[in-house]
Amino acid sequence: MTKNQKKLTLFALTWPIFIEILLHMLMGNADTLMLSQYSDESVAAVGVSNQILTLVIVMFGFVATGTSILIAQNLGAKNDKTAAEISVVSLGANLVFGILLSILLFVLSKPLLLMMDLPEELLNEANSYLIIVGGLSFVQALIMTIGAIIRSYGFTRDVMYITIGMNILNVIGNYFFIFGPFGFPVLGVEGVAISTVASRLIGFAAALALLLKRTERALPFGMLFRFPKGHIKNLLKIGIPSAGEHLSYNGSQMVITIFIAALGTEALTTKVYAQNIMMFIFLFSVAISQGTQILIGHMVGAKDYDAAYKRCLKSLRLAILISFATAVIFALFSEELMGIFTSNSDIIKVGSVLILLTIILEPGRSFNLVVINSLRAAGDVKFPVYMGILSMWGVSVTLSYLLGIHFGLGLSGIWIAFIADEWLRGLLMLWRWKSKIWISKSFVSSKAV
Incomplete structure (x- = not known):
């Protein structure tokens, strides 16, 4: 794995991260702008649902943060085998955690929205969005974890390309489902949710392919659900305080x-x-x-x-x-x-x-x-x-x-x-x-x- 590990400089690492974060900001605004052409109420409904989803993403981030730091330290110490183990263990941990939170969002979407004192007229759209995007939010947990692993090996450009691709697909999907060209059904909020999930699934497939390529397929996937105590303890030691x-x-x-x-x-x-x-x-x-x-x-x-x-x-x-x-x-x-x-x-x-x-x-x-x-x-x-x-x-x-x-x-x-x-x-x-x-x-x- 050292053969594929990239020589690190601050500029080489930073500019792709900059582009990636900038795209997140711009595309978030683009989503809102496109949906506002459909309905102001829909914008409000998605906005409230996204407040709940943002909290969930913070929870996924605690494993991703621990992953990034532990892999970087072990690669620096030339402990390539340990770095590979942590990569797989963190993927398994965030997958299990992601599925649990996804099930909770799917089952409790309406009570959570009611807790936020959502107006009655927004409830159905917000609930529809939260069930679709929240119910499959474990995909985002996997993308975040793979992104943390690839970045730690120095390949920040790979993560940037995945983000660019996902955002382009999301905007195209939004356009089809909001404006209905070529006879496409106009699904509004539900369509935006489907577009979000579809772009994430494709992004996950691309991220997994890049992970296998960058690690020369040397990751010990047999450890995916073993959860060694030492690795989990260190992941939590970093992740929980950060969260x-x-x-x-x-x-x-x-x-x-x-x-x-x-x-x-x-x-x-x-x-x-x-x-x-x-x-x-x-x-x-x-x-x-x-x-x-x-x-x-x-x-x-x-x-x-x-x-x-x-x-x-x-x-x-x-x-x-x-x-x-x-x-x-x-x-x-x-x-x-x-x-x-x-x-x-x-x-x-x-x-x-x-x-x-x-x-x-x-x-x-x-x-x-x-x-x-x-x-x-x-x-x-x-x-x-x-x-x-x-x-x-x-x-x-x-x-x-x-x-x-x-x-x-x-x-x-x-x-x-x-x-x-x-x-x-x-x-x-x-x-x-x-x-x-x-x-x-x-x-x-x-x-x-």
Whole structure:
């Protein structure tokens, strides 16, 4: 397998990840835009169903995260056999986990939607979408796991090609089922669900073929459902804290959204538009952080701690520089960018202030994305979670209420709370990285492999 393992550089790893994430963002918007031509109610129904499905994908992500780090560390340590075992075990684990969650979504789709206080007129469409996409969500679990494995071997371009193919197929399927050309049945939400599932099934087949090719068919598939205690323990050791951090962040954001809703519909709309624009600013940092995680995993596995230490700091400088420069450019054209979404002058004015504050916010977010992923790659998984939960709830949520609601600063106060949270966590993570405590946390060095 070493023969097929790719020589790793940050640029070679990062640009395909960047394209992949950008496509996810653009195609998500394309789905919404296409469905909006069919019915506004359908957009709302799919939006609510996707909130539930997003939570499920976070759950699948905890196995994929552990997989990526363990494989990278073992490849760095030249433990190719162990890396191959972890690849198969993680596939089996996420398949079983995925099937269980898929069955739950299929059986409990309507009660889950009713729990979200969904209006009666949206229930049937939302339920139809959740049953089809949720009932087959285990396919997405397998795609995520295979993607994590292939990326860890350095073949990030392969995953990008699969994403491009899936998105193209999804858009084509949406077009046929929403607009009904050539006598195709117009199925609306149900058609969009079928298109989503069909593109994922084809994507899974392509991903599996690439996995077999890149590993020279040397994976021990006889271990698919054996679940060795050591491998499962390490997967959970990384995955559960990572999932906890994501769930905590989503929970804190939901509470802050409730605060913003209290400010009125206009404030809520402004927040959505501003964050849609901001996603394109921190996209660079996300890609750099994921590429850095793979590199540091390999370096820590090889016990090249000095190279890993320097790599994190170089990546951090790069992410801060790019995010700052991008935020400045977006701030200069903030009114034009907000104008893409709305003609409401009040929303444009407040949104422009938020994008201006983003110049301070995004470099702080870069610290968290790059350094947390580096700590995780080195096996130091608990510290970022504990500090993250404390800061998300103690700083971000608390200050959002105090500044935004109590002192009446509105959305600007809430953005200041975001800035305080990101910078506090970021500086704590940098302190942790510079302390080099993470050197003793490697999963490869802690056990014989």
